[in-house]
Amino acid sequence: MNIDILLGLQWGDEGKGKVVDVLTPKYDVVARFQGGPNAGHSLEFNGIKHVLHIIPSGIFHREKINIIGNGVVIDPAIFEEEIKALEKMGLTPTDNLWISKKAHLILPTHRLLDAAQESKKGKNKIGSTLKGIGPTYTDKTARHGLRVGDILSEDFQERYNNLVATHKLMLKMYGFEYEEVLPKMELNYFEALNTIKKFKFIDSEYEIDDFLNNERSVLAEGAQGTLLDLEFGSYPFVTSSNTIAAGAFSGLGLAPRRCGKVVGIVKAYCTRVGAGPFPTELFDATGETLRTQGNEFGATTGRPRRCGWLDLVALKYAIMVNGVTEIALTKADVMSNFETINICTAYKVNGEITTRFINDSNAQIEPVLTPFKGWQQDISNIRNYDELPPEFKMYIQYIEKETNTKISIVSVGPDREATIVR
Numbered sequence: 001m002n003i004d005i006l007l008g009l010q011w012g013d014e015g016k017g018k019v020v021d022v023l024t025p026k027y028d029v030v031a032r033f034q035g036g037p038n039a040g041h042s043l044e045f046n047g048i049k050h051v052l053h054i055i056p057s058g059i060f061h062r063e064k065i066n067i068i069g070n071g072v073v074i075d076p077a078i079f080e081e082e083i084k085a086l087e088k089m090g091l092t093p094t095d096n097l098w099i100s101k102k103a104h105l106i107l108p109t110h111r112l113l114d115a116a117q118e119s120k121k122g123k124n125k126i127g128s129t130l131k132g133i134g135p136t137y138t139d140k141t142a143r144h145g146l147r148v149g150d151i152l153s154e155d156f157q158e159r160y161n162n163l164v165a166t167h168k169l170m171l172k173m174y175g176f177e178y179e180e181v182l183p184k185m186e187l188n189y190f191e192a193l194n195t196i197k198k199f200k201f202i203d204s205e206y207e208i209d210d211f212l213n214n215e216r217s218v219l220a221e222g223a224q225g226t227l228l229d230l231e232f233g234s235y236p237f238v239t240s241s242n243t244i245a246a247g248a249f250s251g252l253g254l255a256p257r258r259c260g261k262v263v264g265i266v267k268a269y270c271t272r273v274g275a276g277p278f279p280t281e282l283f284d285a286t287g288e289t290l291r292t293q294g295n296e297f298g299a300t301t302g303r304p305r306r307c308g309w310l311d312l313v314a315l316k317y318a319i320m321v322n323g324v325t326e327i328a329l330t331k332a333d334v335m336s337n338f339e340t341i342n343i344c345t346a347y348k349v350n351g352e353i354t355t356r357f358i359n360d361s362n363a364q365i366e367p368v369l370t371p372f373k374g375w376q377q378d379i380s381n382i383r384n385y386d387e388l389p390p391e392f393k394m395y396i397q398y399i400e401k402e403t404n405t406k407i408s409i410v411s412v413g414p415d416r417e418a419t420i421v422r
Contacts, residue, residue, distance in 0.1 A: 071251020
């Protein structure tokens with residue numbers, strides 16, 4: 001048995017939470033492999049919207065095991081909020097949620113450092129969610145971070161105090177005032193640690209290996225999107241972890257030979273939160289229509305998302321670096337009223353045409369657009385591929401042909417039932 005991977009192929013917000021929720025019945029285990037509460041995975045069923053930040057999106061299926069892997073960074077206070085919300089729904093997360101001992105902890109001072117560093121950048125801000133993600137991964141690579149397993153150590157408080165003391169020196173260097181806010185943040189933090197202690201701490205590499213060896217199916221869930229990958233995204237406007245398929249192996253402790261299917265999630269158009277290059281961004285009424293009809297506001301920050309046409313150059317790049325075997329196309333219903341829909345099929349850079357993704361954030365990129373006739377009808381109630389309008393089928397077929405990848409899932413609405421599986 002091999003592990004299947006599900007991840008985003010754009011700048012995040014592609015609808016991974018919904019697709020994981022739809023696919024979970026086919027799996028025994030759902031495991032999150034990177035990122036932290038800077039992610040917001042939205043799911044909707046029974047007319048109710050749910051947003052998860054740290055907990056895997058399979059948690060609503062009581063009989064499935066959910067794992068937070070070692071590649072994830074956890075803010076105990078936000079984790080506790082999510083647990084309380086799930087318990088109000090009648091769920092008992094302690095029954096089916098396991099946490100890697102090696103997952104790193106976000107401290108209150110990590111969040112303050114995030115704010116201080118972003119403020120210091122001035123007009124060069126990267127658009128951080130200010131959840132402390134970057135500083136936490138920095139401490140991880142500097143080898144003095146704190147991990148979930150450390151909570152149970154007798155010297156945890158001492159180690160916490162030592163790391164916080166270092167952070168305070170850095171905050172003073174930035175001229176950032178923390179004295180008033182930090183005590184309350186720490187009070188909430190240590191109360192939340194008691195919630196985490198109720199959960200099963202594991203070595204995810206052993207547990208997942210045992211699952212696979214015993215023919216138990218596992219789905220690895222990614223956060224953010226490929227174009228925010230620390231190595232292969234539009235650096236420096238990226239996140240602090242490896243969002244691509246390779247990150248699933250280091251983020252859970254698996255060998256690459258264990259790779260099964262790689263399902264890539266892509267919107268029928270593009271969005272981006274925060275700063276950074278966005279070749280197909282629309283600054284006109286069309287972009288505003290996409291934002292309004294698609295409810296394009298960040299699940300974590302509430303910030304309005306930048307909107308634009310589908311970027312096929314970037315999509316092909318994402319498919320290549322991830323080894324994508326099939327695509328899930330989401331939010332096509334948002335474009336139901338457009339007379340003409342464009343797809344970016346190439347870039348013009350300094351007068352030269354290229355079909356290669358450009359990682360240089362300073363490059364002046366002009367998208368080369370190919371127009372398509374819109375389907376101009378409501379598709380949100382369609383559940384059979386054959387019933388889709390021919391214009392939309394042509395849109396799908398063009399993407400499949402150009403990417404040489406099948407679109408196996410089509411989402412036509414936010415609810416889990418608004419899904420066409422081919």
